[in-house]
Amino acid sequence: MAPAVLRLFFHDCFVNGCDASVLLDSTSHMESDKAAEPNDSLARLRHHQRDQVLPRARLPWPCADVIALASRDTVSLLGGPAWNVPLGRKDSRAANVSAADAYLSSPHANLTELLNKFATHGLDA
Incomplete structure (x- = not known):
């Protein structure tokens, strides 16, 4: 599940900033980010495991913060670096x-x- 959690984070942050917009459903006034072809790869997390990361119950924190914290903690628990999450x-x-x-x-x-896509966001290999 770790790659899916980290992927959710950068798919959210690369579009409009880290604002949890990737979790929004389409409405009659707005087409969801989920409809974008690159987000097809998030389907596994959305359909089977999202509730483990973001429970359906109302969270006391913004979902955007929870995605960021879950990503940081997932990477750290697997032996990768940890970083401060404002x-x-x-x-x-x-x-x-x-x-x-x-x-x-x-x-x-x-x-x-x-x-190349990561480089446009200031990230290298």
Whole structure:
């Protein structure tokens, strides 16, 4: 589940910032980020394990903070680095499917395409 949790985090943050918009469902006024092709790869987490990370009960913290904390803790528990997670994010009320398509890698991207996409966000290999 660790790769799925970390993937959820960067799929959320790469679009409109770390605002949990990737969790929003489509409405009559807005198409969800979930509809973007790159987010097809999040389906396993969304359908089978999301409730383990983000329970359906109302959380006392923004979902955006919970995604960030879950990502940090998952990486750390598996022996990776830990980092400070400033809290206080606001959960979005809007999604942006076109930005998700533009800023996220296709689930079919090769390594070169992935490295280039991460580089646009200031990340290297």
